[in-house]
Amino acid sequence: NAGVMQNPRHLVRRRGQEARLRCSPMKGHSHVYWYRQLPEEGLKFMVYLQKENIIDESGMPKERFSAEFPKEGPSILRIQQVVRGDSAAYFCASSPTSGVGNEKLFFGSGTQLSVL
Amino acid sequence: QKEVEQDPGPLSVPEGAIVSLNCTYSNSAFQYFMWYRQYSRKGPELLMYTYSSGNKEDGRFTAQVDKSSKYISLFIRDSQPSDSATYLCAMTVSGGYQKVTFGIGTKLQVIP
Numbered sequence: 001n002a003g004v005m006q007n008p009r010h011l012v013r014r015r016g017q018e019a020r021l022r023c024s025p026m027k028g029h030s031h032v033y034w035y036r037q038l039p040e041e042g043l044k045f046m047v048y049l050q051k052e053n054i055i056d057e058s059g060m061p062k063e064r065f066s067a068e069f070p071k072e073g074p075s076i077l078r079i080q081q082v083v084r085g086d087s088a089a090y091f092c093a094s095s096p097t098s099g100v101g102n103e104k105l106f107f108g109s110g111t112q113l114s115v116l
Numbered sequence: 117q118k119e120v121e122q123d124p125g126p127l128s129v130p131e132g133a134i135v136s137l138n139c140t141y142s143n144s145a146f147q148y149f150m151w152y153r154q155y156s157r158k159g160p161e162l163l164m165y166t167y168s169s170g171n172k173e174d175g176r177f178t179a180q181v182d183k184s185s186k187y188i189s190l191f192i193r194d195s196q197p198s199d200s201a202t203y204l205c206a207m208t209v210s211g212g213y214q215k216v217t218f219g220i221g222t223k224l225q226v227i228p
Contacts, residue, residue, distance in 0.1 A: 042220035
Protein backbone atom coordinates (compact mmCIF):
# COMPACT_ATOMS: atom_id res chain seq x y z
CA ASN A 1 0.00 0.00 0.00
CA ALA A 2 1.84 3.05 -1.27
CA GLY A 3 1.96 6.06 0.97
CA VAL A 4 1.36 9.67 -0.02
CA MET A 5 3.31 10.27 -3.19
CA GLN A 6 4.70 13.66 -4.05
CA ASN A 7 6.58 14.66 -7.15
CA PRO A 8 8.92 15.98 -8.04
CA ARG A 9 11.13 15.60 -4.97
CA HIS A 10 13.20 18.57 -6.03
CA LEU A 11 12.12 21.41 -8.27
CA VAL A 12 14.32 24.27 -9.41
CA ARG A 13 12.74 27.33 -10.96
CA ARG A 14 13.95 30.76 -11.96
CA ARG A 15 12.18 33.84 -10.69
CA GLY A 16 9.01 34.46 -12.67
CA GLN A 17 8.47 30.85 -13.73
CA GLU A 18 5.61 28.62 -12.66
CA ALA A 19 5.93 25.72 -10.24
CA ARG A 20 3.54 22.75 -10.21
CA LEU A 21 3.69 20.34 -7.31
CA ARG A 22 1.78 17.08 -7.42
CA CYS A 23 0.37 14.92 -4.66
CA SER A 24 -1.32 11.55 -4.87
CA PRO A 25 -2.99 10.71 -1.56
CA MET A 26 -3.01 7.28 -0.02
CA LYS A 27 -5.46 4.85 -1.55
CA GLY A 28 -8.91 5.44 -0.14
CA HIS A 29 -8.10 8.92 1.18
CA SER A 30 -10.21 11.74 -0.18
CA HIS A 31 -8.93 14.54 2.07
CA VAL A 32 -5.74 16.36 1.11
CA TYR A 33 -3.80 19.07 2.94
CA TRP A 34 -0.86 21.14 1.80
CA TYR A 35 1.71 22.48 4.24
CA ARG A 36 4.79 24.61 3.68
CA GLN A 37 7.96 24.32 5.73
CA LEU A 38 10.15 27.37 5.64
CA PRO A 39 13.55 27.45 7.32
CA GLU A 40 13.26 28.88 10.84
CA GLU A 41 9.44 28.85 10.69
CA GLY A 42 8.22 25.30 10.84
CA LEU A 43 5.29 23.71 9.07
CA LYS A 44 2.45 26.04 8.13
CA PHE A 45 -1.00 25.01 6.95
CA MET A 46 -1.85 26.24 3.47
CA VAL A 47 -4.99 24.58 2.16
CA TYR A 48 -7.41 21.72 2.76
CA LEU A 49 -9.19 20.07 -0.16
CA GLN A 50 -11.62 17.30 -0.80
CA LYS A 51 -12.33 15.91 -4.25
CA GLU A 52 -13.25 18.85 -6.50
CA ASN A 53 -13.66 21.19 -3.53
CA ILE A 54 -11.49 23.65 -1.65
CA ILE A 55 -12.62 23.47 1.96
CA ASP A 56 -10.21 25.87 3.65
CA GLU A 57 -7.57 27.97 1.92
CA SER A 58 -6.99 30.38 4.79
CA GLY A 59 -3.26 29.62 4.84
CA MET A 60 -2.68 30.28 1.16
CA PRO A 61 -1.11 33.56 0.02
CA LYS A 62 -3.80 35.55 -1.75
CA GLU A 63 -1.85 35.94 -4.97
CA ARG A 64 0.06 33.55 -7.21
CA PHE A 65 -0.90 30.39 -5.28
CA SER A 66 -3.69 28.02 -6.18
CA ALA A 67 -4.60 24.42 -5.42
CA GLU A 68 -6.91 21.85 -6.88
CA PHE A 69 -7.91 18.25 -6.28
CA PRO A 70 -9.77 17.06 -9.37
CA LYS A 71 -12.13 14.12 -9.56
CA GLU A 72 -9.45 12.15 -11.33
CA GLY A 73 -5.72 12.51 -10.81
CA PRO A 74 -3.47 14.04 -8.19
CA SER A 75 -3.85 17.20 -6.21
CA ILE A 76 -1.87 20.08 -7.68
CA LEU A 77 -0.34 23.06 -5.88
CA ARG A 78 0.46 25.74 -8.41
CA ILE A 79 2.68 28.74 -7.80
CA GLN A 80 2.79 31.34 -10.53
CA GLN A 81 5.63 33.82 -11.04
CA VAL A 82 7.76 32.33 -8.31
CA VAL A 83 9.95 34.54 -6.14
CA ARG A 84 12.94 33.60 -3.98
CA GLY A 85 10.76 33.72 -0.87
CA ASP A 86 8.76 30.76 -2.23
CA SER A 87 11.79 28.50 -1.73
CA ALA A 88 10.68 25.94 0.83
CA ALA A 89 9.69 22.33 1.35
CA TYR A 90 6.06 21.73 0.43
CA PHE A 91 4.39 18.77 2.09
CA CYS A 92 1.15 17.11 1.18
CA ALA A 93 -0.82 15.05 3.68
CA SER A 94 -3.93 12.94 3.37
CA SER A 95 -6.49 11.37 5.67
CA PRO A 96 -9.42 9.03 5.13
CA THR A 97 -11.97 11.32 6.75
CA SER A 98 -12.22 14.90 7.91
CA GLY A 99 -12.42 14.02 11.60
CA VAL A 100 -9.73 15.24 13.96
CA GLY A 101 -9.90 12.81 16.84
CA ASN A 102 -7.53 9.96 16.45
CA GLU A 103 -7.34 10.31 12.69
CA LYS A 104 -3.83 10.22 11.41
CA LEU A 105 -2.50 12.63 8.89
CA PHE A 106 -0.19 10.78 6.53
CA PHE A 107 2.51 12.99 5.06
CA GLY A 108 4.43 12.61 1.84
CA SER A 109 8.18 13.15 1.65
CA GLY A 110 7.72 16.65 0.29
CA THR A 111 8.85 18.68 -2.69
CA GLN A 112 11.83 20.94 -2.14
CA LEU A 113 11.33 24.04 -4.27
CA SER A 114 14.37 26.17 -4.98
CA VAL A 115 13.93 29.50 -6.74
CA LEU A 116 17.05 30.92 -8.36
CA GLN B 117 3.90 36.08 19.70
CA LYS B 118 3.74 32.69 17.99
CA GLU B 119 0.77 30.47 18.77
CA VAL B 120 3.13 27.59 19.54
CA GLU B 121 6.62 28.03 20.96
CA GLN B 122 9.22 25.28 20.76
CA ASP B 123 12.96 25.41 21.34
CA PRO B 124 14.62 24.37 18.07
CA GLY B 125 17.69 22.97 19.83
CA PRO B 126 19.77 21.14 18.76
CA LEU B 127 19.65 18.80 21.71
CA SER B 128 22.38 16.17 22.06
CA VAL B 129 22.09 13.34 24.57
CA PRO B 130 23.97 10.09 25.15
CA GLU B 131 22.31 6.81 24.25
CA GLY B 132 20.09 5.56 27.07
CA ALA B 133 19.29 9.03 28.42
CA ILE B 134 15.79 10.29 29.15
CA VAL B 135 14.85 13.04 26.73
CA SER B 136 12.39 15.78 27.59
CA LEU B 137 10.90 17.89 24.83
CA ASN B 138 8.28 20.54 25.38
CA CYS B 139 6.13 23.27 23.87
CA THR B 140 4.05 26.13 25.14
CA TYR B 141 1.06 27.58 23.37
CA SER B 142 -1.13 30.64 23.66
CA ASN B 143 -4.45 29.60 22.06
CA SER B 144 -6.71 28.19 24.76
CA ALA B 145 -9.00 26.75 22.07
CA PHE B 146 -6.52 23.98 21.24
CA GLN B 147 -7.98 20.63 22.28
CA TYR B 148 -5.95 18.00 20.44
CA PHE B 149 -2.22 17.69 21.00
CA MET B 150 0.21 15.67 18.95
CA TRP B 151 3.88 14.93 18.57
CA TYR B 152 5.36 14.22 15.15
CA ARG B 153 8.79 12.87 14.33
CA GLN B 154 10.52 14.02 11.16
CA TYR B 155 13.63 12.42 9.79
CA SER B 156 15.85 14.40 7.46
CA ARG B 157 14.30 14.88 3.99
CA LYS B 158 11.15 13.03 5.03
CA GLY B 159 7.62 14.03 5.93
CA PRO B 160 6.46 14.17 9.55
CA GLU B 161 5.12 10.97 11.10
CA LEU B 162 2.60 10.97 13.95
CA LEU B 163 4.09 9.61 17.18
CA MET B 164 1.63 10.47 19.90
CA TYR B 165 -1.82 11.96 20.15
CA THR B 166 -3.66 13.17 23.25
CA TYR B 167 -6.96 14.88 23.77
CA SER B 168 -7.21 17.57 26.47
CA SER B 169 -5.12 17.30 29.64
CA GLY B 170 -3.40 14.22 30.97
CA ASN B 171 -0.73 11.66 30.21
CA LYS B 172 -0.43 9.03 27.52
CA GLU B 173 2.20 6.35 27.31
CA ASP B 174 3.24 4.28 24.30
CA GLY B 175 6.32 2.14 24.74
CA ARG B 176 9.28 4.40 25.45
CA PHE B 177 7.27 7.53 24.75
CA THR B 178 5.11 9.51 27.18
CA ALA B 179 3.13 12.58 26.22
CA GLN B 180 1.85 15.02 28.83
CA VAL B 181 -0.58 17.88 28.44
CA ASP B 182 -1.19 20.57 31.04
CA LYS B 183 -3.91 22.82 29.66
CA SER B 184 -3.93 25.07 32.73
CA SER B 185 -0.31 26.00 32.01
CA LYS B 186 -0.65 25.68 28.21
CA TYR B 187 2.33 23.35 28.24
CA ILE B 188 2.90 19.98 26.58
CA SER B 189 5.79 17.57 26.90
CA LEU B 190 7.17 14.46 25.26
CA PHE B 191 9.46 12.14 27.20
CA ILE B 192 11.60 9.52 25.53
CA ARG B 193 13.03 6.84 27.80
CA ASP B 194 16.12 4.79 27.00
CA SER B 195 16.84 6.95 23.98
CA GLN B 196 18.38 5.25 20.95
CA PRO B 197 20.44 6.59 18.04
CA SER B 198 17.46 5.81 15.82
CA ASP B 199 15.49 8.42 17.78
CA SER B 200 17.72 11.10 16.25
CA ALA B 201 15.27 13.28 14.34
CA THR B 202 13.34 16.51 14.61
CA TYR B 203 10.33 16.37 16.93
CA LEU B 204 7.44 18.68 16.21
CA CYS B 205 4.68 19.42 18.63
CA ALA B 206 1.33 20.06 16.98
CA MET B 207 -2.14 21.01 18.06
CA THR B 208 -5.56 21.77 16.72
CA VAL B 209 -8.97 22.94 17.81
CA SER B 210 -12.01 20.69 17.42
CA GLY B 211 -12.77 21.96 13.94
CA GLY B 212 -13.71 18.72 12.27
CA TYR B 213 -10.64 18.71 10.07
CA GLN B 214 -6.97 18.68 10.60
CA LYS B 215 -5.81 22.26 10.27
CA VAL B 216 -2.85 21.62 12.48
CA THR B 217 -0.62 24.25 14.05
CA PHE B 218 2.96 23.04 14.42
CA GLY B 219 5.86 24.11 16.56
CA ILE B 220 9.13 24.81 14.79
CA GLY B 221 10.53 21.43 15.89
CA THR B 222 13.38 20.39 18.18
CA LYS B 223 16.32 18.66 16.54
CA LEU B 224 17.46 15.72 18.68
CA GLN B 225 20.69 13.80 18.34
CA VAL B 226 21.25 10.66 20.38
CA ILE B 227 24.95 9.84 20.52
CA PRO B 228 25.96 6.16 20.70
